[in-house]
Amino acid sequence: MQRLVLLSVLLCASCHISLSLTNGTASNGTVADGLLENGNFENAPNATNMKGTVVVGRYSIPGWVNEGFVEYIKSGQKQGDMLLVVPEGAYAVRLGNEASIKQKIKVIKGMYYSITFSAARTCAQEERLNVTVAPDSGVLPIQTVYSSSGWDNYAWAFKAIYEVAELIIHNPGVEEDPACGPLIDAVAIKALYPPRPTNKNSVKNGGFEEGPYVFPNTPWGVLIPPNIEDDHSPLPAWIVESLKAVKYIDSAHYFVPQGRRAVELVAGKESAIAQIVRTIVGKMYRLSFAVGDANNSCVGSLVVEAFAGKDTLKVPYESKGKGGFKRAELKFKAVSNRTRIMFLSTFYTMRSDDFSSLCGPVLDDVKLLSIQTSPNP
Numbered sequence: 373m374q375r376l377v378l379l380s381v382l383l384c385a386s387c388h389i390s391l392s393l394t395n396g397t398a399s400n401g402t403v404a405d406g407l408l409e410n411g412n413f414e415n416a417p418n419a420t421n422m423k424g425t426v427v428v429g430r431y432s433i434p435g436w437v438n439e440g441f442v443e444y445i446k447s448g449q450k451q452g453d454m455l456l457v458v459p460e461g462a463y464a465v466r467l468g469n470e471a472s473i474k475q476k477i478k479v480i481k482g483m484y485y486s487i488t489f490s491a492a493r494t495c496a497q498e499e500r501l502n503v504t505v506a507p508d509s510g511v512l513p514i515q516t517v518y519s520s521s522g523w524d525n526y527a528w529a530f531k532a533i534y535e536v537a538e539l540i541i542h543n544p545g546v547e548e549d550p551a552c553g554p555l556i557d558a559v560a561i562k563a564l565y566p567p568r569p570t571n572k573n574s575v576k577n578g579g580f581e582e583g584p585y586v587f588p589n590t591p592w593g594v595l596i597p598p599n600i601e602d603d604h605s606p607l608p609a610w611i612v613e614s615l616k617a618v619k620y621i622d623s624a625h626y627f628v629p630q631g632r633r634a635v636e637l638v639a640g641k642e643s644a645i646a647q648i649v650r651t652i653v654g655k656m657y658r659l660s661f662a663v664g665d666a667n668n669s670c671v672g673s674l675v676v677e678a679f680a681g682k683d684t685l686k687v688p689y690e691s692k693g694k695g696g697f698k699r700a701e702l703k704f705k706a707v708s709n710r711t712r713i714m715f716l717s718t719f720y721t722m723r724s725d726d727f728s729s730l731c732g733p734v735l736d737d738v739k740l741l742s743i744q745t746s747p748n749p
């Protein structure tokens with residue numbers, strides 16, 4: 373019996389590793405976590421398939437199929453007075469009016485995957501991108517720029533219902549200048565392992581350790597778009613219940629209170645994160661969490677508001693912008709068998725180093741436990 377358990381643990385450990393050992397493809401042919409094939413567009417079209425910057429032919433960019441007005445952009449290229457800079461390597465693509473890029477990905481049927489890509493808006497207004505893996509699709513607004521570089525990383529998740537998933541990134545915009553569309557660089561994938569509640573925590577993924585792929589060399593975190601544009605959350609178990617995104621941050625580039633990942637509530641009351649948890653009516657619960665700052669020059673009096681059903685708690689945090697956190701807890705009596713746990717940032721804050729990027733308090737290590745009611749003496 374014990375041997376059986378050990379064997380299945382070993383099997384499972386090895387299957388997980390085989391999925392992530394190699395970039396590109398796992399040992400059994402399904403996609404591995406990381407960049408997609410030519411995901412950073414460093415592999416260029418042949419010169420004969422280019423007319424200036426415009427890509428000619430649908431199969432000209434290795435690994436991709438392109439449609440419509442697609443440009444292949446070299447870092448440092450100028451457009452008007454704008455210098456185009458590329459985060460991953462030296463090349464990116466630009467999607468003009470109604471243009472798209474596609475790639476077929478071998479996936480494991482039934483699994484959830486998250487796509488992370490870098491995008492930058494150029495000259496159009498209200499830029500958006502429609503990301504599709506049939507039958508799911510989501511329109512991600514890329515109008516608000518959260519990083520001072522102009523590039524942001526976006527996450528979007530899907531459930532694989534076939535063995536081959538076709539990812540389509542499409543610019544639905546129609547501008548007077550067909551070249552005025554978003555730049556795309558660095559497209560990656562990550563398999564998601566939906567976490568379960570444990571007897572130590574009824575909140576799932578409370579430390580935000582399970583989430584989208586984070587590029588090792590782009591220090592801007594990953595934006596998790598609002599749920600209205602996303603059926604499956606790239607941050608398993610959590611819903612982004614707001615008009616604006618929340619930012620997923622990693623300990624390699626930010627201060628993170630616990631573990632390797634956390635979220636930064638970057639858009640004031642417009643960026644809230646929630647989860648619905650099972651509770652027992654009449655029982656007392658303790659919701660505990662960490663509030664801090666990401667060591668990203670987000671200076672000021674930050675406030676996180678926590679909600680558990682109808683109970684709320686405001687947690688002030690004085691940030692010097694150099695990293696740090698405190699713990700807080702909200703005790704409440706469950707009035708329903710399902711309780712909505714939600715967090716938002718009361719204020720809008722700008723980074724003190726560039727005065728242009730939105731920032732906010734960091735949330736991490738969210739735990740919910742029922743409190744043992746002390747026995748009567």
Ligand SMILES: *[C@@H]1O[C@H](CO)[C@@H](O)[C@H](O)[C@H]1NC(C)=O
Binds near residue numbers: 387391
């Ligand atoms: C590939 O390996 C994973 C993990 O071992 C497994 O779940 C999946 O079914 C395999 N896919 C194929 C096509 O064999």
Ligand SMILES: *[C@@H]1O[C@H](CO)[C@@H](O)[C@H](O)[C@H]1NC(C)=O
Binds near residue numbers: 394395396397
């Ligand atoms: C893995 O990535 C490296 C560096 O980006 C590249 O040289 C190599 O060809 C990739 N391997 C596969 C199997 O894609």
Ligand SMILES: *[C@@H]1O[C@H](CO)[C@@H](O)[C@H](O)[C@H]1NC(C)=O
Binds near residue numbers: 433
């Ligand atoms: C580029 O040209 C080479 C040599 O003609 C050819 O083998 C290759 O398939 C071409 N690549 C693309 C993406 O068309």
Ligand SMILES: *[C@@H]1O[C@H](CO)[C@@H](O)[C@H](O)[C@H]1NC(C)=O
Binds near residue numbers: 502504509510511
């Ligand atoms: C996004 O693209 C998909 C697939 O092409 C399409 O079905 C969907 O209607 C598009 N959504 C919007 C809002 O354009």
Ligand SMILES: *[C@@H]1O[C@H](CO)[C@@H](O)[C@H](O)[C@H]1NC(C)=O
Binds near residue numbers: 626627667694
């Ligand atoms: C904040 O970042 C600075 C510069 O990268 C680093 O030296 C410092 O140790 C970080 N502080 C914390 C608390 O992580």
Ligand SMILES: *[C@@H]1O[C@H](CO)[C@@H](O)[C@H](O)[C@H]1NC(C)=O
Binds near residue numbers: 710
């Ligand atoms: C939860 O409460 C609702 C309404 O009060 C009820 O319909 C439902 O059966 C309950 N679910 C469980 C699992 O107790």
